[in-house]
Amino acid sequence: MARYIFITGGVVSSLGKGLASAALGALLQARGYTVRLRKLDPYLNVDPGTMSPFEHGEVFVTDDGAETDLDLGHYERFTGVSARRTDSVSSGxxxxxxxxxxxxxxxLGKTIQVIPHVTNEIKDFLSIDEDGVDFMLCEIGGTVxxxxxxxxxxxxxxxxxxRPRGQCIFMHLTLLPYLAASGELKTKPTQHSVKELRSIGIAPDVLVCRSEQPIPxxxxxxxxxxCNVRPDAVIPAYDLKSIYEAPMAYHRAGLDRAVLDAFQISPAPRPxxxxxxxxxxxLTHAEGEVRVAIVGKYTKLEDAYKSISEALTHGGMANRVRVRPDWIDAEALETPEGVHQLDGYHGIIVPGGFGERGTEGMITAAKYAREKKVPYLGICLGMQMAVVEAARNLAGIADAGSEEFDHEAGHTRFTPVVYHLKEWIQGNHKVERKLSDDKGGTMRLGAYTAVLKPDSKVSAVYGGATEIEDRHRHRYEVDTRYREPLEAAGMQFSGMSPDGRLPEVVELSDHPWFIGVQSHPELKSKPFDPAPLFADFVxxxxxxERMV
Structure with a gap:
């Protein structure tokens, strides 16, 4: 039976509970334990799938097709444990x-109440698959x-x-604000936060205190x-230059030792x-720097592309270079002068997104990368817009576009080389979708296999593999009816679904590095196991960069 660690937060939001949870999971793994991490979010949305990227940030997708909070990405990146649908739940x-x-x-006709019916449902969720791991880390979203x-x-x-005594502990994150005028760290907000927690019957065993200044x-x-905790269970948490410093920083601060002491595990395995x-x-011994332009729709909030940002960092680690990403609003490229914003970059990434806004700027970015021979990685919508660009400017389909944009406009304006995906094979059954379906959870979600051409560039990136598996999140797809003219113009369909109906990867045969993928390879990238596409793109x- 697993031991449970409940991670809560107080004083203010965005203290880094997800990062602390992920780092603690990594430290417990380093001591030889198995872990699983879960996120319980109080918002009433059923999942983040239909929430605005500007408001919520990235939607992280699991292998089994769940749309979840971006903190699950942190969990995977730090522990390597693939998240499941049962690792994320909301109030909704x-x-x-x-x-x-x-x-x-x-x-049986009883009056339904928060206690016990809602709380029992939450407890049932917490106990799913609890026998499979040594520690279950459960983060509660929001603030006490x-x-x-x-x-x-x-x-x-x-x-x-x-539960039996000693099987569950509580870890609480708080803020120690520093008042420059008086030169003091103030502990009162932390005291009040713990008082609030204790008022609902929870006494923290470990306190993690965020601070910009050393804590005397x-x-x-x-x-x-x-706060009625042991002095060695008050753990300082300082700002870091990189999130990947967190495991070592928390270990030096004694977090893993404090947690194991709270469980009375002694002597503990050496990490x-x-x-x-x-x-x-x-991370700290980079030998050079490359500049990468990320041309997207939601660049005003970097968390909207969190996994791409981290996958680029991992690719930099694999090549011992520092990657400097610059976020460029796709709409800013939709003027004749705007394209010059791409000058001087060593690589261009066009990530996923929804809707027509900014897509002409994405097409401009794909054209620039193709003509200037700049490495290009198109992801989901970024792949589709690369296909539209090639259709317009190489294959002679001047009005090429996407059915998604016609649907928004309410009438036909384009030859749809990208169409609404109406059916696909998932496992052993066929999935069917209509434009009129609900938006939440109705896309092609989760891990799917792509069959690669043996002599393709993408196969070489994956070490000669002819099959790969990555996660998807999309409802529009490149139409294979235009495959022949596109391939004749130089855009190869180098990866297809196993049934040969859905394009998964495209690449330009006469370009040093130009690859588009319908999947999201960034979601499986880790600092100790970078996604091959990102490592090779870097x-x-x-x-x-060396040639310039």
Whole structure:
């Protein structure tokens, strides 16, 4: 039976609970334990799938097709454990499950209440697959005191009470603000946050205190006294230059030791931090720099492309170079002068997105990369716009476009070389979709196989493999009816679905490095196991940088 670590936050949001959880998971792995990480979000959306990237950031997709919070990306990148649908839940999903059970009569006519019905549903979620790991780390989204989070706090209180003593602990993240005028770190917000937590029946075993300044021993002792935790369980958390410093930084601060002490695990296995020492060595001993332009629709919020940003960092580590990404709004390229913003870059990435806004700028970026021989990686919509560009300017289909844009306009304006995906094979059954379907959870989601041409560039990137598997999140697809004229013009369909119906990879035969993929390879990239496409893309950018 797994031991549970519940991670909560107080004072303010965005303290880094997800990063702390991921780093702790990595440290427990370094000591030989198996871990799984979960996220419980209080918002009422069923999942983040239909939420604005500007508001929520990236939607992280699991192998089994769940649309989840971006913190699950942190969990995977730090532990290498593939997330599942059962590792993410929201208030919306919990309430939806409860109401569906009520409609089916499963509560036998009882009055449905937050306690016990909603809290029981949360507890049932927490216990899924608990026998498969040594530690289950469960992060509660939001901040203690938020009204929407109360059912989750009550559920984890009950859960810990139901379990044998010593099987659950609570780790609480708070902020120690520094007042420059008085030159003081203030502990009172942390004291009040812990008081709020204790008022609902939860006493933290470990406190992680975010601070911009060193925390004196006197202040740590004061926090321990007033918050009723051991002094060595007050863990400082300082700002870092890179998130990948977190495991080593938290280890030096004693987080993993404090957690194991809270479980009374003694003596604890010695940690093997070789993996993270190598990550830090690669990160801090870069031999040069490459500049990469990311031409997207949601560039005003970097978290909208979090996995791409991290995958580029991993690609840099693999090549021992520092990658400097610049975020360029695709709409800014839709003027004759705008294209010059791409001058001087060693690589161009056009990521995924939805809707027509900014797509002409993406097409401009693909054309620039093709003509200037700059390494180009198109992901999802970025692949589709590369195909549209090739159709217009190489294959002679002057009005090439996407059915997605015609659907938005309400009438036909383009020859749709990209069409709405109406059916595909998932496992052993056929999935069918209509434009009128609900938006949430209706795309082609999760891991799918692509069959690669043996002599293609993309096959070489994957070490000669003829089959790869990556995660997808899209509802539009390149139409194979235009394959023949596109291939005759130099754009090869080098990866297809196993049934040969859906294009998965395209590449330009006369270009040093120009690849578009319908999948999202960035979602599986890790600092100790970079996504091959990103590692090779950075290598190509590095080669161009040396030639310039």
């Amino acid at each position: 999903r919990i309430y939806s499950n409860v109401l569906e059970k009520e409609r089916r009569g499963e509560y 005191g938020d009204i929407e989070g109360l059912p989750f706090f009550e559920a984890i209180r009950q859960f810990a009470q139901d 021993e006197k202040e740590r002792a004061k926090i321990a006294l007033f 093997d931090l070789t993996r993270w020492e190598d990550v830090m060595n690669r 290598r190509a950018a590095k080669d161009l």
